[in-house]
Amino acid sequence: MELGTWDAAGNASPPQSGERPLAIEARGLVKRFDGFTAVDGVDLSVPEGAIYGVLGPNGAGKTTTLRMLLGIIDPDEGYRRVLGSERPHDMAHAIGYLPEERGLYPAMKAVEAIAFLGALRGLPLAEGRRRGRKLLEDHGLGHAADRQIRQLSKGMAQQVQILGCLVHDPRLVIFDEPFSGLDAINQGKLEKMMRGLAEKGTTVIFSTHVIAHAERLCDGIAIIAGGKVPFAGPVDVARDRIRAQVRLETRLADGPWRAALPADARHDRKLDGSSFFYFPLPATGIEPLLRALIEGEAGILSLSIERAGLHDAFVAIAGEAAARALEENPEEEQRR
Incomplete structure (x- = not known):
């Protein structure tokens, strides 16, 4: 998807003529709590209609950043613009928000809970009930519409709360750790829902400490570690x-062609005598190497070029300590 608001180096830039306007723009956000700097100079630019992930280990400052964008808390320093307004509260009617802390009134019926959340964003209750029943039906929860929240499983209750974020048809949806507590099937349903929202032009921002979700879903990401954003x-x-x-398999283990391989290429030999070599793609590309292998009669059995995954990129950008913290994957975010 062409976003048009980042340059080739990944730096945020203002939209140019013909590019999508920004749903979120933040510069230099700083937040301190009792002398501790939880967020330290965060810059974000999120185009309208994008799926954008805020990725980082627990306690990195993701929740604090989202709350500043929403106007729940104010930054100590910095600038933010949400849906064109410097006052996020003025745009509350156009924003859906799933907080990290899940919570609905246990005695409320599911459809009433959705209507209530819509009413908080300015949607009339009667219309919220009508839309709520349709949303529940559309997402396979029609049978639960008149059941109390306390009668639902934790996963079903979370789905009801997610639908409550959408009932007023927001332009921007912000989910804080939305996949936490959902089983694999419902995580897949939520991913499909997010894609559907983006396809109709809704901007979706979500925080996560699970790289796989960000890699599958996101057009853009902000990596947060220690309250800073080393990449956006x-x-x-x-x-x-x-x-x-590069992963290369050859019949021969040695020959004049070996000089064409990087000196630090890793070599493994199989029991049948064939050899495997692993090394970064040379800066000159694969063609000169391939030519040397063919002319040197290395006996190429297979050759593949594997692009780095987002996990490897996270390690390179944020460091191994942040990656280890990410992989600890506790159930609840350490709040900051």
Whole structure:
């Protein structure tokens, strides 16, 4: 998807003529709590209609950043613009928000809970009930419409709360760790829902400490570690921080052609005598190497070029300590 608001290096830039306007623009956001700097100079640019992930380990400052964007808390320093307004509260009617803390009134019926959340955003209750029943039907929860929240499973209750974020047809949806607590099937349904929202022009921003969700869904990401953003831009640009890896299998283990391989190429030999070599794609590209292998009669059995995944990019950008913290994957975010 062409976003048009990041340059080739992944730096945010204002939209030019013909590009999508920004749903979110933030510069230099700083937030301190009792002398501790939880967020330290965050810059974000999110085009309208994008799916954008805020990726980082627990306690990195993701929730604090989202709350500043929403106007729940104000930054100590910096600038933010949400849907064209410098006052996020003025745009509350056009925003859907799933907080990290899940919570609905246990005695409320599911359809009433959705209507209530819509009413908080300015939707009349009667219209909220009508839309709520349709949303529940459309997402396979029609049978639960008149059941109390306390009678629903944790996953079903979370789905009801997500639908409550959407009932007023927002232009911008912000989910804080939306996949937490959902089983694999419902995680897949939520991913499909997010794609559907983006296809109709809704901007979707979500925080996560699970790289796989960001890699599958996002047009752009912001990597947060220690309250800072060492990278913000397209997923492809993040992955391109690491050179692609070459996997080569040959019949021969040695010969004049070996000089064409990088000196640090890793070599493994199979029981049948064939050899595997692993090394970064040379800066000159694959063609000169392939020519040397053919002319040297290396006996190529297979050759593949594997692009770096987002996990490897995260390690390269944020560091191994942040990656280890990401992989710890506790159930609840350490709030900051």
